[in-house]
Amino acid sequence: MTIHHLIPRSRGGDSSKNNLKKLPWKIHGAWHTLFLNWLPEEIFSQVVIMPEALYDSINKQLAWKMVFHYSWEEVMWSEAVRMDIFRQIIGGWVPTTYIISWEQVNQGIWDICCAQCPMSCCPLNHHRRQPFESGSVLYYCYWPVHKDLLDFITFPRC
Numbered sequence: 001m002t003i004h005h006l007i008p009r010s011r012g013g014d015s016s017k018n019n020l021k022k023l024p025w026k027i028h029g030a031w032h033t034l035f036l037n038w039l040p041e042e043i044f045s046q047v048v049i050m051p052e053a054l055y056d057s058i059n060k061q062l063a064w065k066m067v068f069h070y071s072w073e074e075v076m077w078s079e080a081v082r083m084d085i086f087r088q089i090i091g092g093w094v095p096t097t098y099i100i101s102w103e104q105v106n107q108g109i110w111d112i113c114c115a116q117c118p119m120s121c122c123p124l125n126h127h128r129r130q131p132f133e134s135g136s137v138l139y140y141c142y143w144p145v146h147k148d149l150l151d152f153i154t155f156p157r158c
Helices: 025-035 040-049 058-068 072-077 079-092 102-116 147-154
Strands: 002-005 020-023 132-134 137-140 143-146
Touching (some): 020 025, 025 040, 025 058, 040 102, 040 147, 072 079
Antiparallel strands (some): 002 020, 132 137, 137 143
């Protein structure tokens, strides 16, 4: 077993009981294989978009199964699975007192979207840094994100 800092010390986390989680070494290593020393906002924006960098090696593919009990393909293609991943992260990988910033999640999604954009001339106004809304879907360029996914991320926790 080892101790994991939910908010990494290198990113401003402390060693208070609220920020520590006792884990088997293998799960701890798998977590850091997937998410390095990222903050929750960075993790959420990555999982929403699922860029290739989250599954581009056999170690990362195995880490999804080890940490979340889903294959990377299930995470990639199933919104219900991503919702469960978010529940697992919020329920066990984020300190209860940590306030997740929608603005930072939003910025992270935009950064990933624009970095992977295959369009040489994007018709969207990227200076706004806000998604376009249509019914229950937010569109970051061509990435559709259901609002309930983002509402879940930023919902206040007890």
